[in-house]
Amino acid sequence: MDDLATTQTFLGTAGKVSRVDLSVLSTKTSVENKGAELEKKVPGSRAKVIQQVAHAEERLLEKIQALMFFITIGVLIVSLLSIAGTMTTAVIQRRKEIGIVKAIGASNKEIAKLFLTEATVFGVIGGTLLVFSMGPHQQGTKQPILFEQKK
Numbered sequence: 001m002d003d004l005a006t007t008q009t010f011l012g013t014a015g016k017v018s019r020v021d022l023s024v025l026s027t028k029t030s031v032e033n034k035g036a037e038l039e040k041k042v043p044g045s046r047a048k049v050i051q052q053v054a055h056a057e058e059r060l061l062e063k064i065q066a067l068m069f070f071i072t073i074g075v076l077i078v079s080l081l082s083i084a085g086t087m088t089t090a091v092i093q094r095r096k097e098i099g100i101v102k103a104i105g106a107s108n109k110e111i112a113k114l115f116l117t118e119a120t121v122f123g124v125i126g127g128t129l130l131v132f133s134m135g136p137h138q139q140g141t142k143q144p145i146l147f148e149q150k151k
Contacts, residue, residue, distance in 0.1 A: 072130070079126050087119050 035047035
């Protein structure tokens, strides 16, 4: 059903509205104000803020956000360990090359810079992926209002 008129025709309730559910993006107090405003604009109607549903949704959202925070911290720790392991393996596998570079005249500081640059590249790529995986955060919450026609 696309619109109210089609739904009313299908149900045989043309011209009669029994209930309208709305979702308002605002704070708790302004939702109550919007409910009162709707009652004034539509005579014979009653707007009821569904606080329990809103509170349950808010608690669930907070739990999901906390879970995502801990998962993100876990992923960050695993990523750090992975990069450390990769860099250790790179040093072990490149011992001969490190020896050749030292024989040419490179200092330990210059060799360390090479490996730190490589680790930085890995870190930047990993950090970028982390930022994109977190996604945008919502500003405010949707709080439902039940809007019914008084009988």
